[in-house]
Amino acid sequence: MKEREQGCILRLSPLGDYGLIVTWCTAGHGVLRTAARNARKPGSDFTGRLDLFHECELVFSTPARGDLATLHSAELLQPRLALRQSLLQLRLCSYMANLLLATVEPGAPGEEWHKLMAGALDYVAQNPPRAAILYHFEKRLAALHGIHTPAMPPHAALLQHFSHLPAGRAELLEAL
Numbered sequence: 001m002k003e004r005e006q007g008c009i010l011r012l013s014p015l016g017d018y019g020l021i022v023t024w025c026t027a028g029h030g031v032l033r034t035a036a037r038n039a040r041k042p043g044s045d046f047t048g049r050l051d052l053f054h055e056c057e058l059v060f061s062t063p064a065r066g067d068l069a070t071l072h073s074a075e076l077l078q079p080r081l082a083l084r085q086s087l088l089q090l091r092l093c094s095y096m097a098n099l100l101l102a103t104v105e106p107g108a109p110g111e112e113w114h115k116l117m118a119g120a121l122d123y124v125a126q127n128p129p130r131a132a133i134l135y136h137f138e139k140r141l142a143a144l145h146g147i148h149t150p151a152m153p154p155h156a157a158l159l160q161h162f163s164h165l166p167a168g169r170a171e172l173l174e175a176l
């Protein structure tokens with residue numbers, strides 16, 4: 001059965017010679033991994049639609065077993081082209097995406113995760129990258145997980161609860 005969903009692309013990985021594994025943060029399915037067969041082939045229907053941080057309406061079918069859904073189509077809703085103006089903006093968005101992926105289980109109900117991620121991407125696309133954006137994202141993420149306390153910095157609470165966070169936080173903060 002085909003399903004329709006809105007989501008933002010958080011990760012792209014090769015799948016065979018021409019395919020892609022697209023990791024999404026969606027409103028209804030949370031973190032969702034899809035296989036886009038032949039997406040890297042010249043003339044593919046996915047050409048120009050599947051790129052980091054794009055917001056799309058996707059049509060997919062869930063697998064009978066496993067966690068890799070089949071992507072049938074993706075209609076581009078918001079490319080967030082402003083994020084490509086600065087390497088620092090891309091680094092900040094990539095870290096936030098990796099942080100979300102490290103702390104949210106695939107298939108967890110996702111409206112709040114999608115709202116957080118899409119809102120952060122939209123904000124960074126419209127504003128200069130700053131450390132305060134990362135701190136706010138970490139605070140909201142910790143609050144959504146129910147582990148935020150005023151006595152502990154949000155990134156410390158996330159680290160304590162999940163035992164590891166994506167690499168590069170210190171370098172990113174230094175650059176910001």
